Amino acid sequence: KKTIGVLSVQGAFEEHIKILKQLDVNCIELRKKTDLTKHSIDGLVLPGGESTVMGKLLRELDLFDPIKHLIEQDIPVLGTCAGLILLAGKIADDETLYFAAMDIVARRNAYGRQLGSFQTDEEFNALGKIPMVFIRAPYIESVGEKVDILARVDNHIVAAKQANMIVTSFHPELTADLTVHQYFLNLI
Numbered sequence: 001k002k003t004i005g006v007l008s009v010q011g012a013f014e015e016h017i018k019i020l021k022q023l024d025v026n027c028i029e030l031r032k033k034t035d036l037t038k039h040s041i042d043g044l045v046l047p048g049g050e051s052t053v054m055g056k057l058l059r060e061l062d063l064f065d066p067i068k069h070l071i072e073q074d075i076p077v078l079g080t081c082a083g084l085i086l087l088a089g090k091i092a093d094d095e096t097l098y099f100a101a102m103d104i105v106a107r108r109n110a111y112g113r114q115l116g117s118f119q120t121d122e123e124f125n126a127l128g129k130i131p132m133v134f135i136r137a138p139y140i141e142s143v144g145e146k147v148d149i150l151a152r153v154d155n156h157i158v159a160a161k162q163a164n165m166i167v168t169s170f171h172p173e174l175t176a177d178l179t180v181h182q183y184f185l186n187l188i
């Protein structure tokens with residue numbers, strides 16, 4: 001069985017764990033440094049939530065450096081919504097940087113307040129249309145050469161891949177569709 005570490009300090013981590021369990025993998029909740037030293041993980045999930053809060057907690061709980069190290073060693077990573085922001089190499093109109101591992105420019109809260117939350121069905125990486133739930137979501141404003149675009153909604157990039165990293169600005173863990181998680185597990 002594959003073992004996936006799910007960052008569990010804030011946000012929608014339980015929903016990711018539910019989906020991953022349906023796909024028959026072991027899940028480790030990452031809440032403190034020893035969760036990483038005690039277990040060896042094959043992949044990492046950075047869930048949605050509030051990127052500023054997650055960034056602060058990652059530092060306070062001494063999880064930032066060990067997770068950054070895993071990402072630099074090319075562990076497969078799925079970052080959703082706030083997780084996308086944590087991986088972005090640049091955040092538009094913002095000097096803040098977190099793992100800065102992926103050559104994308106992310107715009108936070110890109111859909112404004114009124115359009116804060118919505119759902120649509122769009123094509124994901126030629127695997128068919130899947131339901132996409134957006135909650136105060138970012139989108140990807142631009143990507144570098146090494147990045148493949150996996151999905152667009154209304155001409156905005158909402159999913160992308162670079163090497164072993166997959167990011168979505170929507171929440172695949174909030175629907176019953178397993179496409180994104182299955183695609184992530186196939187990287188392992």
Ligand code: GLN
Nearest residue numbers: 048049050051081082136
């Ligand atoms: N707006 C959040 C942020 O900027 C992301 C929203 C989410 O993860 N649902 O971090």
